[in-house]
Amino acid sequence: MLKKIILCISVSTLIASCGTKVAVNDLAVNTPIISDLDLVNIDNDKISVSIDPGRFVTDTITYRLPKVVQGTYAVSDFGKYVENVQAIDYEGNSIEITKVDTNTWSIANAKSLDKITYLVNDTFDQEVQGGIGEEVPFSPSGTNIEPKQVMLNLHGFIGYFDNLKNNSYHIGVTAPGSFNYTSPLQEIQFTESEDGASKKSVFKANRYFEVTDNPMMYGETEVEEFMVGDIKIVLSVFSPNSVHKAIDIKKTMIEMMQAQKNYLGDLNSTPRYDVLLYLSDTSKEDAAKGFGALEHHSSTVVVLPEQMDAAALAEAMIDVVAHEFFHIVTPLSVHSEDVHYFDYNNPTFSKHLWLYEGVTEYFAQHFQVYDKLIVPETYYSRTTEKINNSRSNYDDAMSFIQMSENVLESPYKENYANVYMKGALIGMCIDILMREQSDGDRSLLTLMKELSNKYGKNKPFVDDTLIQEITAMTYLEIGEFLNKHVVGTTPIDYDVFFKKVGLHFKEAQVETNYIQNAGNLIVGADREAGTIIFNEQVSNNSFWTDKGAQPNDVIKSIDGGEINLQNANQVFGEVFTWRPGKEIDVVLLRNGEEINIKTVTEQSYTTANTLVENPDATETQITLRKVWLNQ
Numbered sequence: 001m002l003k004k005i006i007l008c009i010s011v012s013t014l015i016a017s018c019g020t021k022v023a024v025n026d027l028a029v030n031t032p033i034i035s036d037l038d039l040v041n042i043d044n045d046k047i048s049v050s051i052d053p054g055r056f057v058t059d060t061i062t063y064r065l066p067k068v069v070q071g072t073y074a075v076s077d078f079g080k081y082v083e084n085v086q087a088i089d090y091e092g093n094s095i096e097i098t099k100v101d102t103n104t105w106s107i108a109n110a111k112s113l114d115k116i117t118y119l120v121n122d123t124f125d126q127e128v129q130g131g132i133g134e135e136v137p138f139s140p141s142g143t144n145i146e147p148k149q150v151m152l153n154l155h156g157f158i159g160y161f162d163n164l165k166n167n168s169y170h171i172g173v174t175a176p177g178s179f180n181y182t183s184p185l186q187e188i189q190f191t192e193s194e195d196g197a198s199k200k201s202v203f204k205a206n207r208y209f210e211v212t213d214n215p216m217m218y219g220e221t222e223v224e225e226f227m228v229g230d231i232k233i234v235l236s237v238f239s240p241n242s243v244h245k246a247i248d249i250k251k252t253m254i255e256m257m258q259a260q261k262n263y264l265g266d267l268n269s270t271p272r273y274d275v276l277l278y279l280s281d282t283s284k285e286d287a288a289k290g291f292g293a294l295e296h297h298s299s300t301v302v303v304l305p306e307q308m309d310a311a312a313l314a315e316a317m318i319d320v321v322a323h324e325f326f327h328i329v330t331p332l333s334v335h336s337e338d339v340h341y342f343d344y345n346n347p348t349f350s351k352h353l354w355l356y357e358g359v360t361e362y363f364a365q366h367f368q369v370y371d372k373l374i375v376p377e378t379y380y381s382r383t384t385e386k387i388n389n390s391r392s393n394y395d396d397a398m399s400f401i402q403m404s405e406n407v408l409e410s411p412y413k414e415n416y417a418n419v420y421m422k423g424a425l426i427g428m429c430i431d432i433l434m435r436e437q438s439d440g441d442r443s444l445l446t447l448m449k450e451l452s453n454k455y456g457k458n459k460p461f462v463d464d465t466l467i468q469e470i471t472a473m474t475y476l477e478i479g480e481f482l483n484k485h486v487v488g489t490t491p492i493d494y495d496v497f498f499k500k501v502g503l504h505f506k507e508a509q510v511e512t513n514y515i516q517n518a519g520n521l522i523v524g525a526d527r528e529a530g531t532i533i534f535n536e537q538v539s540n541n542s543f544w545t546d547k548g549a550q551p552n553d554v555i556k557s558i559d560g561g562e563i564n565l566q567n568a569n570q571v572f573g574e575v576f577t578w579r580p581g582k583e584i585d586v587v588l589l590r591n592g593e594e595i596n597i598k599t600v601t602e603q604s605y606t607t608a609n610t611l612v613e614n615p616d617a618t619e620t621q622i623t624l625r626k627v628w629l630n631q
Contacts, residue, residue, distance in 0.1 A: 031055075032168040032204075035158045039175040039218055040198050045122050045145045046083075049157050052115040053164060061110040065103045065159040066344035069141055069212060071294050073349070073407045073416055076137040078156045079103030081126070085118040103159075103345055120157050121145075125286035139290030139303040144278065149219030149238045150175075151278055153294075153301065155212040160344070169205040174198055175218050182223055182236045183216040184274050184299055209342070213296045217276045222246035226254055229261045232272045239279045243306050244313060249277065252314040253321065259371035260325055263363070267449050270328055274299035275321055279306035282574065289570040293320045297332045297457070300324035305574050312577040318373075323364035331356050333452035340460035351463050353404035353416075354486050358423020359444065362431070365424060370630045379629070380503070380611040381510055383428070385519030387494060388608075390421035392520055396491045400426070426486060429497045430478060432628060436500055437475040440627040447474060501625035502617025505609045514578050514601065517541055518608035523555065523572065525565055531555075532568050534588075543604035547597045554589035 031054035038048045051063070065078040079102045087097040089112040097116070098106045107113055123142035136142075137156070144151035158171065170188070175181065177196040185203035192199040205211045217236045224235045224246045235253055237246040253275065280288040282305045293302040302324075304316055331339050336350040350356070369379035390396065394415045400423070406412040431444035450473060455461055461469070467487065471479030485492050498504060512518055522537040522544070531554045538544050538551055555563050563571055578584070580603045588595040617625070625631065 032170045033161075033164060034170050034172070036172040037152070037157055037174070039150050039173060039179070042145055042147065042150075043119075045125060046119045047145055047150070047157075048117065049120055050115050050117050051158070053113070053161055053167075056110040056113060058110055060106060060108050061113070062100070062162045063105045063107070063116060063159055064162070064345055066155045066212070067103050068344060068347045068408075069153075069155045070339065070342050071296070072138055072141050073353075074138065074413070075135045075408065076141060077102050077135065078123075078137070081121045081123055081143070081156065082118050083121065085116065087116055088114050090114045122151075123156065124151075124280075124288040137290075138292070138294065139278075139280070139288040140292055140294035140301040142288070142290070144288065146219075148240065149217070149221065149278070150179075151276075151301070152216035152218060154215065155344075158211050160208040160211075165208040168207065169211050171203045171205060171211070172200055173203070173216070173218065174200040178220070179218045180221045180223055180236075181216060181218045182221070182234055182274060182276070183214060184234070184272055185210070185214045185216075212344070213298075215274075215276055215296065215299060215301050217278075224250040226250060228254070228257045228273075231261065231270060233257060234272065234274045235277070236274065237277045237279070239306055240281045241306060244279060244310065248310065249313070249317060252317055256318050256322060256373070257325060259373055260322060260367055263367040263371055263445070264329070265449075267329060267333070267445075267452060270298040270332070272298060273325065273328070275302065276300070277302045277304070277317070279304055281306050282570070283307070289573075291573050293324045295324040295327040298328070300327075305577065307574065308577050309579065309582070312579050316577060318368070319364065322367065323361055326360045326363040326367075327356075329363070329448050329452065330359060332457050334448060334455055335457075335460055336463045336466070337460045338463065349405055349407050351401040351405045352466060353407065353419045354400045354423045354426050355466075357419035358400075358425075359427040359430075359448070361420045361424035362427030363445070366428070366431070372630075376613075376629055376631065380613075381518070383425070384505075384510075384608070384610045385516070386421045386425055388519030390418055390425065394418035394421065396422070397489045399489050400486045422492075425492065425494065429481060429485075429492060429494075432497050432500055432624070433477050433481060434474065435627055436624060437477055440624070442474075498611065500621060501628055502614050502621035503611055503625070504614045506612045507607060508610050508612060509605050509607050510610050512541065512604050512606040512608075513576060514541075514543060514604060515572050515575050517606035518610060525568070526554075527565065529554075530565055532563050532565070532572075540606050540608075541604055542606065543602055546602075547599060548595065549588060549597070550590065552590075553595070556587040556589050556594070558587075559585050 034052040036050040065082060067077055068075055085097060085105055087095045087107050089095050095109050095112055100106050122145040123137045124139060124144040126136055141153055143153055143156035177199050183203055185205055187201050188204050189202040205214065217238065219238060221236050221238045222245065226233050233253065235246055235250055237249060276299065280303055288303050291304050293300050300321060302320055304313065308316065336352060338348050338350040365382055368374045369376055398415055403412045403415050407416055427444055434442050434444055434447060467479060467482045484490050510518060515521060515523055517537050517540050520537050522534060522541050523532055524535040526533050533555065534549055534551055534553045536551045538549050557563060558571060561571065578601055580601050582601045584599060584601060586597040
């Protein structure tokens with residue numbers, strides 16, 4: 001448990017019973033919103049929430065839970081998980097409250113309102129296997145309520161009043177005495193029952209954005225802290241079956257995040273950073289299935305399978321947390337008005353996802369080779385996979401600007417994941433151009449530092465002028481690239497950029513995994529039959545070929561679990577984490593006959609056109625490559 005901060009001055013008057021109120025002539029806009037969450041009396045994965053906004057002097061008020069939360073680029077509709085909403089007056093009687101839509105409630109007699117109460121159900125066990133066709137919150141943005149652990153992504157529990165989003169919040173959380181907890185919010189009060197069975201903490205958020213931006217973990221969690229430069233890192237881990245320990249994960253995080261800090265240099269934007277890791281027991285039907293992470297300005301929530309072995313978990317944490325930690329550069333320090341003034345129920349989206357997600361993903365991969373956590377050949381292989389994945393699975397001629405601005409709509413939302421592929425490659429091309437044009441003196445990172453100095457976390461840029469500003473701050477070549485390949489629809493000729501650093505594509509045998517060949521999927525869906533099959537690419541995957549798998553084989557089951565269209569995303573998400581040495585039991589169907597592959601995984605290889613160093617590169621090209629990769 002973290003050390004508590006207890007104010008000498010009591011704030012009990014702010015959280016008193018409903019009988020103590022501000023004077024009638026005081027406006028609710030001048031008082032903190034008191035929110036109380038009860039984690040002691042959990043009933044059927046539901047907790048009770050109370051919202052006390054203070055005295056209103058207007059007749060009608062509107063209360064909302066978010067439809068969309070920052071960083072998700074998808075509809076979550078957290079109002080779907082709220083029930084038994086009641087408005088209570090100062091006499092303890094119910095007053096009329098009207099549900100306007102999924103996430104909105106209206107109270108006509110607001111002057112009599114004392115508080116709003118409701119129950120919140122969690123989202124983890126609402127997820128359909130694989131999430132196909134369902135708009136369910138992505139697990140790291142969702143909520144979990146169970147006897148051993150509660151994931152408090154607060155946007156799933158606490159809403160806002162339309163005209164009070166800039167009010168401060170006092171968030172009271174009453175929990176069992178045995179629960180550990182972590183929160184980056186300031187704790188302003190702590191009390192404990194005489195028998196130690198329960199305890200209550202009150203946290204302060206200066207405005208609603210801080211409510212949504214500061215997740216909490218409560219429960220049987222393990223907490224480890226360490227310093228990376230002058231940033232305190234707080235690692236919280238929940239492993240339901242105690243498969244993984246926070247102290248072991250800490251070792252991986254220290255090495256990785258120290259390298260990130262070295263890479264960033266003096267670019268600091270937060271004194272504390274929280275990593276909240278929830279490990280999902282995928283053997284349970286109602287377990288969380290959306291694996292990955294959601295960034296906040298100074299924290300990240302990570303959800304991964306508990307069944308991963310230690311090496312696979314360490315690798316996943318490096319890739320996932322590295323990406324999220326680099327978000328302290330953008331959007332924390334560099335962001336648009338759409339981000340700064342985010343509307344949770346009627347959002348508009350910035351045109352620059354290539355910057356927020358693409359550049360962030362580029363940094364998350366580039367720093368690993370730059371700080372020698374991986375060898376250049378591994379970085380070349382990962383880059384090749386991103387190119388193949390981007391070209392095979394997404395519209396390579398789609399304007400990134402147009403996709404970003406319309407990310408909730410088809411066909412743009414289907415191309416969102418390309419921000420982690422082509423978006424990162426856009427960052428790579430800009431980085432190479434910056435180093436070439438400056439004779440190695442400037443880079444994409446120095447550009448981000450310059451933008452951070454110009455704007456910072458409290459000053460947004462104007463979406464429509466950013467590319468013009470970047471061009472003025474850098475070189476005409478940067479502006480031409482952005483206008484042609486980010487604003488425009490011309491696919492990038494990566495050979496042009498690799499030639500500058502003495503790289504080229506050559507057919508070679510490279511390491512791959514058990515569902516891809518250098519970024520190309522070896523499985524596909526037979527939607528008419530409702531099955532998952534190996535496609536033609538399986539013939540170029542050494543592991544499966546050696547075990548006798550063939551194109552069009554139906555993948556019936558893996559380790560005893562039946563495979564279908566509904567659970568395919570979850571299952572193959574876990575297969576993606578397989579490493580050599582894992583015992584597996586796979587049943588295939590070929591022409592109605594079952595074929596059993598019961599074996600131990602070995603490193604798989606594929607023959608592919610992959611990125612390698614050109615032996616005929618010039619000294620100028622080799623010099624630029626060495627500057628780019630810090631060789």
